[in-house]
Amino acid sequence: MARSSQHSATSRLPQPTAAEVRAHLETLLHNEALAISDRNRRFLAYIVEETLAGRGDRIKAYNVALTAFDRTDDFDPQTDPIVRIEASRLRRALEHYYLTAGKADAMRIEIPKGSYVASFSYAELEPAPSFDGESLRMAGALPAPIARRRILSMRKPPIWWIASLAALLLLMLGWLLPVMVDGAVGRAKLALNGPSILxxxxxxxxxxxxxxxxxxxxxxxxxxxxxxxAVSVLGQGATGLGTVKPDFVLSGSATTIGGKIYISAALAESETGRYLWSWNAERTLTGPDLIAVEAAIAGEIADGIKPALQAAD
Known part of the structure; x- marks a missing residue:
């Protein structure tokens, strides 16, 4: 309930004007604390201006690639994921900036997941402290508590009726689930190309x-x-109901302590649980460019597991 009240209060805040958004954008584009590449600065400027102009429906991967990434007219977003990858990097760079150097900024520019259309808002204020009724009464702000009225409980349905309904649902589930799973497994296997990894x-x-x-x-x-x-990369949702069983599972951890990050990763066979590859490393976090550090770590892990994936293929 407290979360709903806070959200309602936030939704009533006025939206920033176009002039305020452009002024904040200009500050971002010239701020070294926002660790993004020059093409991602063009990317950010393009989607902000298109959104302000009311052309959000035109902000597609194809238009972004031609305008911000210097791609040619034959660009195909289905085979070249450059826009999706760079959008993910830009989102994380903005998130990091507003958590660190830009946490005192008066407004926010964000790119919601699943879209390239920018959103603008004022920074949320810290919620006011809440006091329970007892504290307010101690301060003299509330009268003494009123005696509670007795509330009559609703009559509970017969237990046999609940048991019968549960049995019927279980019978239906037992008949439908194998059919649904078999069909989903068949469709998933046809879609996979080469070895799959979760x-x-x-x-x-x-x-x-x-x-x-x-x-x-x-x-x-x-x-x-x-x-x-040659590799089919699966998300968590694809394996949630057992509809797809990947050939490999890659797991790991990354913990930052002070100015260092400690990383571990391991590749295992899904069928046997046997570990084929493991890796541990320690890296120093220097400067504001965490995106480059993340990319370098991901590159080392990807290069390490490729021999096992190629052998399976």
Whole structure:
């Protein structure tokens, strides 16, 4: 309930004007604390201007590639994932900036997942402290509690009726589930091309203030392996109901402590659980360019597991 109230209060905040958005964009594009490449600065400027002009429906991967990434007219977003990969990097760079150097900025520019259309908002204020009724009464702000009225409980349905309904549902589930799973497995196997790998989200230590680095390494790994047709990269949702069983599972962790990051990764066969490859490393986090550190770590892991994937292919 408290979350709903806070969301309602936030939704009533006025939206930034176009002039305010452009002024904040200009500050971002010339701020070295926002660690992004020159083409991602063009990417950010393009989607902000198109959104402000009311042309959000035109912000597609094809138009972004031609305008910001200097691709030619024969660009195919189905075979070249450059826009999707760079959008993920830009989202994480903005997230890191607003958590660190830009946490005091008056407004935010964000790129919601699943879209390239920018969104603009004022920075949320810290919620006011809440007090329970007892504290307010102690301060004299509330009268003494009123005696509670007795609330009559609703009559419970007969137990036999609940048991009968549960049995009927179980019978229906037992008949439908094998049919649904068999069909899903067949469709999934036809769609896979070559050996398949499930990249599990990299774990992080409890209380890690830079937990987003682990998410960044996971995203970089998916981006590095997806363009290769010889490997089918699966997401968590594809294996949630057992409809697809990957050939390999890649798991790992990335924890930042002080100015260092400690990484571990392991590749295992899904069928046997046998580990084929493992890797541990320690890297120093220098400067604001965490995106480059994430990309380098993902590159080392991808190069390490490729021999096992090629042998399976």
């Amino acid at each position: 990249i599990q989200p990299f774990e992080t230590g409890a209380g890690d203030a830079q937990a987003f680095v682990a998410r960044g390494i996971t995203a970089e790994l998916i981006g590095r392996l997806s363009p290769h047709d």
